[in-house]
Amino acid sequence: MAYNCVVLVKQVPDTKRITGQAMNEDGTVNRAALPAIFNPEDLNALELALEIKDKFGGKVTVMTMGLPTASEVLRESLYRGADETILITDRGCAASDTLSTSYIISRGVEKHDYDIVLCGRQAIDGDTAQVGPQLAEKLGITQITYVEKLEDLSDGNITAKRSIGNGFQQVKCKLPVLLTVVGEANEPRVAASKKMMKYKKAFSPAEIIAQVKAENTNADEKTINNLAERKIKLLEKRGLLIKQWDLNFLKADLQWCGRNGSPTKVHRIQSIVLAAKESKDVEPTELGISGMIHELIIDKTIA
Amino acid sequence: MIGVNKKGEVWIFAEQHNGQLEETPLELMSKGRHLADTLGVKLAAVVLGDNVKNMVKKLIQYGSDKVYVVENPLLEHYQTNSYTKVIHDLIHKYEPQIVLYGATVTGRDLAPRVASATKAGLTADCTDLQIGNHEISKGNKVYENLLFQVRPAFGGNIIATIINYDRWPQMATVREGVMPMPVPDTKRNGEIIEEQADISQIDLPLEILKEHKQAKKVDLKAERVVVAGGAGVGSKENFQLIWDLANSLGGAAGATRAAVDLGFIDHDHQVGQTGTTVRPSLYIAVGISGAIQHQAGMSDSQKIIAVNNDPEAPIFNVAHYKIIGDLNDVLPKMIKAVKEKI
Secondary structure: OOOOEEEEOOEEEOHHHOOHHHEOOOOOEOHHHOOEEEOHHHHHHHHHHHHHHHHHOOOEEEEEEOOHHHHHHHHHHHHHOOOEEEEEOOHHHOOOOHHHHHHHHHHHHOOOOOOEEEEEOOOOOOOOOOHHHHHHHHHOOEEEEEEEEEEEEEOOEEEEEEEOOOEEEEEEEEOOEEEEEOHHHOOOOOOOHHHHHHHOOOEOHHHHHHHHHHHOOOOOHHHHHHHHHHHHHHHHHOOOEOEEEOOOOOOOOHHHOOOOOOOOEEEEEEEOOOOOOOOEEEOOOHHHHHHHHHHHHHOOOOO | OEOOOOOOOEEEEOOEEOOEEOHHHHHHHHHHHHHHHHHOOOEEEEEEEOOOHHHHHHHHHOOOOEEEEEEOHHHOOOOHHHHHHHHHHHHHHHOOOEEEEEOOHHHHHHHHHHHHHHOOOEEEEEOEEEEEEEEEOOOOEEEEEEEEEEEEEOOOOEEEEEEOOOOEOEEEEEOOOOOOOOOOOOOOOOEEEEEOOOOOHHHOOOEEEEEEEOOOOOOHHHOOEEEEEOHHHOOOOOHHHHHHHHHHOOOEEEEOHHHHHOOOOOHHHEEOOOOEOOOOOEEEEEOOOOOHHHHOOOOOOOEEEEEEOOOOOHHHHOOOEEEEOOHHHHHHHHHHHHHHHO
């Protein structure tokens, strides 16, 4: 029996490489100044979906919400074996917290016939691990978080091993289900070069419009739209179109989207300043070190 | 969602498994007590399970004024849906202004589901909570006595303070080990409120086939001395020096994520944002450059010694004693000095 999987992925700033220039004056993060990467645990979720497809058949759809530049993680999903990719992009998505993000994404997932929804456990920009469970609630389906291993898939039931921090649990439930997948679950496959050759030409409509604009700087809007439309149709015919949905298409209720739909707001952002402490330089000699140990015994730091 | 309710209580989800209360909700009691006193409202613990009334006394001794107890055989084992439903119903009935959860695996599974069902806000993995005012410059509006939910973001490079001024309750999960455990007061009195769970078998979609728990091999939180090694230690063989120094001081060995990833030592020993937060009397950082993620887990130590051959290593910014040198030279000298003095 074949299973249809929907995988939610996110393009994230590489938080290991944040510098001062990456911050706006108002304290928000300037994402454009950071290298953007495929959120690591989302790659584990994608891998698990591809393994299910390899073993049982079915379709892997990858969906993301973000700016048009997030099309890159969708292309990377195609390189690895995804069948269909969808970009949810809309100005109205801006400033969404996890609650409104999960609402918007749920509108997209509901358009699919799915058996299993997969997400990475958490994204490295926020580390909240909230969108997965919130999406499961919005879809009204069972969730299994912290999945380490898929143990069995048969007769419309799934059995999975999940981490519980200081151990594991083996749980079973009926499909459909939402899984959040941890990094230990698998070793994500690398992009296949054949697929890469093919899908590096896959684009989302927003990217195509930007390309056409850049190539025809003097053209009026109508000409640009016509050119873009022709290109979009051509890509669709060749199976190279990244689908693009907006809030209107999703019939999303705007009161639950973006800033309005987000109960949490930022009060303040502070960059970490490493506090300099009163410190002593200790010579790396026997005398220096023995003096330090003596001090620590005197002040009762060590007994 | 509920509206703003300034008279609402402060709640702590008292997570328990198999009749054992988790540590994190108990740690949360000291902060919860402070928040409730600042707001002039009661602090309540919420405990769900089968036969859990025996935990009430402990929860009161640790600081709660009230304990909501929901007992039902169907609540014996934690499941997302059943626990979500009960907590959602309680929130709507009593309209607390703040609901806190430990950021344990269970807390991080449950709280977002409750937030979604309740359409309320939730801030994950807070490291501090305060009460404060939020001013909106446009329109000169001031929202008073909100819960400031303080958490690291962007891999620990920034600290964000999150608020929630209209769609309540204000909810947060709080990281394990960041709040000091309160001293229980056996003379404290409190109130017990028993509630019914409106759940059925449908709310238990999971079948738990197997569960295996292992006790942590090491509890770094409880150690007076932690000697930690980073990638700079170089090899698993060299890491023996870390163990030796820790043993000579009667302390425990810790490590950075890099050292754990390199296989020098087990994850249980990891200190930092994705490991344990420690505040021992003495922390000795060896071959650790001092990434923010690591500092987040150790910078509150009372005394810090840093050993590194790179004079520019950021760890020196938080150290009380700086030793610039090679660990293979410095550590044996430290072990010798300790053995001579103690």
